[in-house]
Amino acid sequence: MKIVKRHFQIAVSSFLAWVWAASLCLAVPLAHALDKPADKVVLTISGQVSVVNVGKAAAFSMDMLGKLPQHTVSTKSPWYPAGAAFTGPLLRDVLAAAGAKGSKITAVALNDYKTTIPFEDALKHEVILARLMNGKPMPVRDKGPLFIVYPLDSKPELQSQVYYNRSAWQLSRLIVQ
Numbered sequence: 001m002k003i004v005k006r007h008f009q010i011a012v013s014s015f016l017a018w019v020w021a022a023s024l025c026l027a028v029p030l031a032h033a034l035d036k037p038a039d040k041v042v043l044t045i046s047g048q049v050s051v052v053n054v055g056k057a058a059a060f061s062m063d064m065l066g067k068l069p070q071h072t073v074s075t076k077s078p079w080y081p082a083g084a085a086f087t088g089p090l091l092r093d094v095l096a097a098a099g100a101k102g103s104k105i106t107a108v109a110l111n112d113y114k115t116t117i118p119f120e121d122a123l124k125h126e127v128i129l130a131r132l133m134n135g136k137p138m139p140v141r142d143k144g145p146l147f148i149v150y151p152l153d154s155k156p157e158l159q160s161q162v163y164y165n166r167s168a169w170q171l172s173r174l175i176v177q
Helices: 002-031 062-067 091-097 119-124 161-166
Strands: 041-047 058-061 071-075 084-088 104-109 114-118 128-130 147-149 171-176
Touching: 041 062, 041 091, 058 062, 058 091, 071 128, 084 147, 091 119, 091 128, 091 171, 104 119, 114 119, 114 161
Parallel strands: 041 171
Antiparallel strands: 041 058, 071 084, 084 128, 104 114, 104 171, 128 147
């Protein structure tokens, strides 16, 4: 019985050591300080952020956003009733890179349109910060360069005016509160 118990303890200890090591590997990319953008800044995150690279804000160029894990959401929307494929990092990954924590996010567009997004949306839904539509960069005249896209077709609850209003295009700033 003592031998079985000892083998069990060794197995649990080994498993816990593996989990700890794996968590360190996953945390390393987000623990690094953000580099200063080498090219044009397309997104600034301010407010409750702990990782900054320009003053008290986290600034991202398109290249920096492109280096984060990319996801594609194909969805229909009021703006694209036939549907489109949007590609970019998850909003939660961008917020994590900035060390953002809060309860709400104010998204501000180039034309000063503002919308409030509960921070929980970034965690609960696969919201992406789209930088490509159908594989191509989005010009300003076509909702670019960045567009907050909810996976509207994935859940019926997302097909409502509430989420349409949170889908800010021509995004330039996020203010975390």
